[in-house]
Amino acid sequence: MLEFVFLTITLATPLILGAMGGYTSERGGVINIGLEGLMLMAACITALVSPGQGPVVGLLAGIASATFLSLLHWLATQHYRIDQVISGMAINALAAGGTNFLYGKFNDPSRVGGIPALPDDLYKYSAFLLPFALALYVQRSRGGLRLLAVGSDPDKARLMGVAPIRVRLLGLLATGVFTGLAGAMLVSETGVFTDNMTAGRGYIALAALILGGWRPIPTFLACVAFGFFSALRLRLQGTPILGAELPSEVWASLPYVVTIIALAGFLGRNRTPAGLGKH
Amino acid sequence: MNWRLPALIVGILAVLFVALTLAKVNPIDVVTTLLKGSLGTPAAISATLRETTPLLILGLAVFLALRAGLFNIGAEGQFVVGALAGTAVILRIPGPAGIVLGMLFGALFGALWALPAGWIKAYRNGHEVITTIMLNNVAALMTTALVAGPFKDPKQGSPTTAVIDPSSRIPNLYSNPPVNLNATLLLGLLMALGLAYWLRKTVAGYELQAVGANSTAARFAGVDPRRVTLRAMSASGGIAGLAGALQVMAFEGRFYANFSPGYGFNALGVALLAGGNPLGVLPASFLFGMLEKGGTSMQISGVPKGLTTVLLGMLILIAAAIRYRRVRVVA
């Protein structure tokens, strides 16, 4: 039983970190479907750098790479005014291809042993503290208030002397850091990097953000729920339940179906930040 | 002259150049390998065209949605749902009748799979990107479960359906192995022409594009944006589902777990690169097909295939940046 709880926590952690990355972006009004790519790139870079430079430098390098891509998203959407969805998908493509290329070219296959990593607990504690820290930040600090304002109505915020483009820059920097942590955690936990190892976690993190109404604590809870169902799927694979052999896929589908229902407005009111996608 | 766009292109190329240099990869070699691998021999061209075919039809599906202002990221899910539905039908009804029914059911189920996303967007303003991605995941899970369970061929060990009857396969227009040219490619070409005609020459096509371009002006012009959104999304899903059924009948011969190597996602890139005219989907899908096939050759020569995806990502960014340039006032 305890082991199951630990499994849930482990599976939820990258989701939480990724979702918090999505929060600092979308709460400020920048649509970000590139979380998947950011996490993937961070995982890859961490995996490449850690063996030679140690886990700390590896982590920092991973975070830096995710931040770099996140800044690219900021540049594309805020300066060039490229459609935010397109930019996000492009970043996912760049990351998918880029990680495949970089890992293929720079990884030393002859190296023995797993990738040196920092203890898991670092990530888990971060993941469990971060939502509360962000909730506090948004309620109790100037930067947090401005983030809320810019994401709700960038025009009016501008009238009040707040520059949306600058607030969003900071938001997307934070996105890079948090998704960087998420990606690094994946590698540190498994010890290897494999192609597309994020396996859609970035999209699930985004779904959790939406389910949570773009608020840190409910999003955190949604991530834990998703982690729970993932753990359930792993544990129940192949074993018959309720007499009939209910395929594990049913459990695995549940989070997605719930998200769709939530978006249809059947789960409470629509809390989409009013300034999402606006300049 | 606005310096922004050239700056972006230069910046992107610079990053690419640096990465390649650090990896000790010669860009010229990359290009020649790509070209030779995709177009160098008749067999290569044949394989490239085979990759192109599903990308072409899926590209048209996503293109249609895009014209209506919708991002159909769900082409992937609609594709596999249509493929499985089509397979199930063909297995029961072989022959030309089966082919027709298979196509119909493929399209129907693809459309049904897109419907929830379309409705939520039209009537609840729920962004279709998320709903379609969620539907993709459910489709993947559901088809995997089905093909490992009720639809599984008892004679096989791995999760796959039985192979369809040879009479249910879409014939090749030309066949001299290893060079094959399947009729589905021609079908895709006709569909592209048909879509081009529909968009330019029908009132419905006009109104759909009006909604995509400026839904407020469309309302003043007498168009109901919600109805158009719902129909466009469903139609897009239908075409994607059709592509899935065709894929089974033309190339694969059966449906199995992990049926799609990401065609649906590539289709979005195809549609974005195509520009304003559906005929642009033809060269765009061919380019993607080339990069798919050529990438494999590149892989053999030591350059990881991911480079092609990077190139495509960059192309998409540049194409999107070009689209948002300002128009000069001349009068």
Added chain:
Amino acid sequence: MQGITKRFGAVTALDSVSLEVAPGTIHAVVGENGAGKTTLMRVLYGAIRQDEGTLEIGGKPVRFANSAEAIRAGVGMVSQHYGIIPALSNLQNLILGAEGGPVLNLREAEARAESLARRMGFKFDWHQDATELSPAGAQKLEILKLLWREARIMILDEPTAMLSPADSDALFGSMRQLTVEGATVILVTHRLPEVMEHCARVTVLRGGKWVADKAVTDTNPTDLAQLIVGGALVAHEPPPARPPGEAVLSVQGLVVRGERGNDALKQVSLEVRQGEIVGIAGVDGSGQRELFHAVAGVSRPVSGTVGIGGADATKASPAERLRGGLRVIPEDRHAEAVIEDWTLEENSALGLQRLAPLAKGGAVDTGARANWAKAVAERFKTKHGGLNMPMASLSGGNQQRFVAARALEMDPKLILAFQPARGLDLKGTADIYQAIREKCDAGAAAVVVSFDLDELLEHCDRIVAMNNGQIHFPPPGQEKDRDAIGRLMVGAA
């Protein structure tokens, strides 16, 4: 403010305007739309810089580079379109931009806010979402925002536009309170009763020029209304006797809900007959827009009916109305009338795409459309670089010519126009109204909404006024009387 001049391209919005306001008073600035009131205030508020002229506050010359500097100098504006972000709480709205440090001390902020509010006699639930605010409440919060930033000169732009009489009175009570404490209030308004009752002095602007500056005790509403709309420069003949035609548009008891839940249209009834051009005058925000949208079919009324061409069209879609002969020249060209990325040819069919000869069945006749586009472009001599160029390549004026021609050239039965000659010079304006006249002579009817009373007087058969969501008809025989209509517009009658 002395000799303030401001030009926007070829348009002179302010021509050597002066304004002198005594401290501790409520000073009114009045005028029609386009008179320059808001522009003048924006100069004072630092949002724009004047081309000529000087600004002095408290005897000291000042020059503002942006509104942040103006705020620091103690100037604040409560604008007509509230700067309140609904998703934030009242307290958050209050302190945004003037938080006083990286970390928010909410308790201190709330205490200060509460004391400010109490001084003004306001009451707020500080942690409630600002969506719950009534228009009166939003106004009060806006005032508190100025006080928070220690504004000494407060500009209120049309503050009572959305307020009930009771709320308006309360607002003016607060303003008096402010002046007692030494602040100065500048009130920009159209409502003359307010001016008479609450202000010490009034300055009148017209057409970008200073017209008069009087003590309120030295004038009266009739006097002011005349100054605002100008003396009768050209005698307009009474409308020519026309045989009454069929009613083309029949609006009865229309009630439309506005964005804030109030009634933007209150029991509006109007009948327009064949051969008539009816002008709807009124200052912006009086309900014309809502009436326009209701007739166009783009919004749905809460109650009441709309009849077009003798048939009930209340539930008819815009497409059905267009098929019945409705032709619209919308207010916002960019958002409502054209698709900038499309070619001129494609735009020429917008609104008419289902009608013959542009469509046969469900198919588009591109040949016919090309001819049509050519005709549309030629009608008002739209200057363009080719019918295959995007609409965005046309200047605003040429786009307007194109949109107007599109509405007028294909069998209009009811012409619904909002500022049809926007952005056009006198010749262009005359051409368009001439075309409207021709169509009406041939049996159509036209409803024209405009903020330019002179334009309406020149070209319409009769004019009605809208004010505060209600429609007012001038007395018989005075359907084109400038004074009468002016009074109705500003609620002075």
